[in-house]
Amino acid sequence: MAQELDRLIETPSQTAGPYVHIGCLPSFAGVEGVYPQDLAVTPFAQGAAGEIITITGSVYDGTGTPLCDAVLESWQADAQGLFAGQKGADEKVSGFCRFAADKDSGEFTLRTIKPAAVHGRNKQIFAPHIALWIVARGINIGLQTRIYFEDEDNHADPLLARIEQDHRRATLLAKKVSTGTYRFDIRLQGEGETVFLDL
Amino acid sequence: MREATALLPRRREMHPVAYYPEYKTSAVRSPSLPLLSMESTPSEEHGPCFGHSAIGSLDNNLITNYTQGKALALGERIRVHGQVLDENARAVPDTLIEIWQANAGGRYRHIKDTYFAPLDPNFGGCGRTLTDANGGYEFFTVRPGAYPWPNRANDWRPMHIHFSIFGHAFGQRLISQMYFEGDPLIELCPIVATVRKRSQLERLIAPLDMQNARSMDYLAYKFDIVLRGYRQTKFENKPQGM
Ligand SMILES: [Fe+3]
Numbered sequence: 001m002a003q004e005l006d007r008l009i010e011t012p013s014q015t016a017g018p019y020v021h022i023g024c025l026p027s028f029a030g031v032e033g034v035y036p037q038d039l040a041v042t043p044f045a046q047g048a049a050g051e052i053i054t055i056t057g058s059v060y061d062g063t064g065t066p067l068c069d070a071v072l073e074s075w076q077a078d079a080q081g082l083f084a085g086q087k088g089a090d091e092k093v094s095g096f097c098r099f100a101a102d103k104d105s106g107e108f109t110l111r112t113i114k115p116a117a118v119h120g121r122n123k124q125i126f127a128p129h130i131a132l133w134i135v136a137r138g139i140n141i142g143l144q145t146r147i148y149f150e151d152e153d154n155h156a157d158p159l160l161a162r163i164e165q166d167h168r169r170a171t172l173l174a175k176k177v178s179t180g181t182y183r184f185d186i187r188l189q190g191e192g193e194t195v196f197l198d199l
Numbered sequence: 200m201r202e203a204t205a206l207l208p209r210r211r212e213m214h215p216v217a218y219y220p221e222y223k224t225s226a227v228r229s230p231s232l233p234l235l236s237m238e239s240t241p242s243e244e245h246g247p248c249f250g251h252s253a254i255g256s257l258d259n260n261l262i263t264n265y266t267q268g269k270a271l272a273l274g275e276r277i278r279v280h281g282q283v284l285d286e287n288a289r290a291v292p293d294t295l296i297e298i299w300q301a302n303a304g305g306r307y308r309h310i311k312d313t314y315f316a317p318l319d320p321n322f323g324g325c326g327r328t329l330t331d332a333n334g335g336y337e338f339f340t341v342r343p344g345a346y347p348w349p350n351r352a353n354d355w356r357p358m359h360i361h362f363s364i365f366g367h368a369f370g371q372r373l374i375s376q377m378y379f380e381g382d383p384l385i386e387l388c389p390i391v392a393t394v395r396k397r398s399q400l401e402r403l404i405a406p407l408d409m410q411n412a413r414s415m416d417y418l419a420y421k422f423d424i425v426l427r428g429y430r431q432t433k434f435e436n437k438p439q440g441m
Contacts, residue, residue: 008286008425012214012399014376015222015390016361019309023299023325023363029309034264034323035255039297040247062227069311075247075369083245096247103310120240121205131242135374138224140215140393142374146242162237189231198209198234199243199370 013142016135020071021100028100040098043074043112048092050079050113055147055174055182058106059134062189066106070136073098074110074147076129081116101136114149120158127157129172134186144197147184148172163195171195203244205430206370207286208236215393222389223350243370249295251329258327261300261340265323272322274303274341276417279377279405283334283364286428290334296424297327297363298338305344314346339417345384357384357391366426377422378404 021029025038044052058066074097082089084096093113101108110130118126130147146159150173154160163169171194174182186194217229257264262272279298283291301307301324304316308324322341330336340360347355359376366372378385385391385404394400411419 006288007428008284008288009210009213009399009402010286010427011373011375011402011425012394012396013373014215014361014393014403015225016363016374017376018311019299019307020361020363020374022307022309022323023297023327023361026323026325029307031265031308031323031325033267034325035258035327039249039253062229062231067228073372075242075245077241083241085245085248094247118241124240126240126242129242131369133369133372136228138222138226138228140217140219140222140225140229142372143230144243144370159235159237159240162235188228193230193232195232196230196234198211198236199239 013140015137015140016071016142018069018137020069020135024071024098025100028103038098040094040096043076043094043097045092048078048113049090050116051180053112053114053180053182055110055112055184057108057184057186059101059108059136059186060188067101067136068103068106070101070106070108070134071098072100072108072110073133074112075131075133076112077115077118079113079116081118124158125156126159127154128152139188143188144199145186145194146172146197147174149174149176149182151176159197168195203241206239206243206368207428207430209427213396213399216395219389219393221351222393225393239370244368246365246367246369246371248367249329249365254327254329259336259338261298261322261324261326261338264326266321270321272302272341273319276339277342278337278339278411278413278417278419279360279422280335280337280411280419281405281422281424283330283336283424283426285366285371285426287431289428290332291366291426292330292332292334294330294334294367295327295365296330296336297325298340298360299325300340300343300360301346303341303344305346316344316346342379345382350389354389355384355387357382357388362422362424364424364426368427371426373424373426375424376403377420379420380404380406
């Protein structure tokens with residue numbers, strides 16, 4: 001036997017379950033009056049710099065049925081590529097938003113500021129993207145993915161470059177519907193399965 | 200503000216498996232292809248920040264927060280408390296914890312919950328708090344009831360409280376559940392069983408903590424939480440308190 005490493009282990013995840021809205025979006029669940037309003041219903045305030053965009057989509061299960069109980073969280077940089085709290089970041093951009101799939105149609109909508117490219121370590125530059133985290137009943141650990149934009153220059157993005165298959169890379173690209181409007185569908189399993197991330 | 204450094208890779212074997220057919224919904228909601236793994240990037244290393252101004256004084260008291268103190272929730276009064284650390288044993292201060300749970304009868308206040316146990320007019324079922332400078336937190340609530348759910352013919356969820364924790368980086372984001380020491384339904388639950396490693400599963404079971412109970416008022420349960428840590432340089436790897 002060797003010495004033990006003095007490291008703790010992360011607490012295991014458990015599914016968010018069907019009633020996640022009570023804790024995360026109480027007014028969606030019909031729980032009113034505990035908090036003045038739900039947390040993080042918008043990722044920016046009026047006057048934020050940059051283009052306001054709307055991204056609509058659904059989360060589909062392995063049978064092709066949209067989830068009507070998913071909760072999503074988005075996290076992103078501002079229109080200069082800076083995250084909230086970083087020096088020089090746009091104070092009108094919190095960068096964080098929480099939203100639910102519609103309880104009948106399963107469609108979600110994210111209205112946000114289009115982010116700029118982000119500079120990482122070792123001179124890496126990530127194309128404009130929004131990090132997404134998806135939880136729901138039947139998802140045992142939150143699923144991470146990213147929204148990139150088909151109308152941006154993505155060819156040098158270090159994450160997209162690691163995806164071998166072109167058609168899989170395309171699962172991370174939001175499709176432009178019209179000026180300022182995009183479609184981003186997420187497929188949990190099977191044909192067209194979205195690339196989920198571990199980083 | 201903290202300089203963004205890489206997160207330690209997530210030890211996926213310490214987490215539940217995605218596909219676990221005894222938990223039937225997971226069969227169609229689990230990715231079948233491997234995840235794309237790489238070192239964390241700025242998007243995972245930064246995260247949203249919530250200030251104390253966002254939190255009300257009753258927010259962590261589920262016994263009173265639904266009625267804003269006018270009436271008390273029904274059930275066995277408990278205090279749930281603990282500490283949030285990261286994998287390097289550093290306290291995680293000022294981080295948002297949100298909880299939600301069924302009432303004492305096992306019923307959620309949710310438009311989709313149709314179980315015939317009654318709603319408690321004085322209980323909403325959600326609470327939130329920020330950890331203190333040492334990563335400590337506490338909630339006052341009532342013990343949630345066990346409840347049946349449509350899975351196998353007669354599955355029951357053990358008593359549990361759902362936890363959502365932010366950490367300081369989006370890559371630390373975690374949702375889990377706290378179970379109660381001694382509940383025989385824990386061993387029968389297929390959601391609990393998605394965590395295949397016994398030692399990890401036991402970390403979700405909060406022990407009764409009589410030292411922190413209050414006479415003639417509430418029982419206490421202790422639930423400590425560990426979030427992902429950051430990669431450290433050789434000069435800063437001393438765990439807190441050691
Ligand atoms: Fe539950």
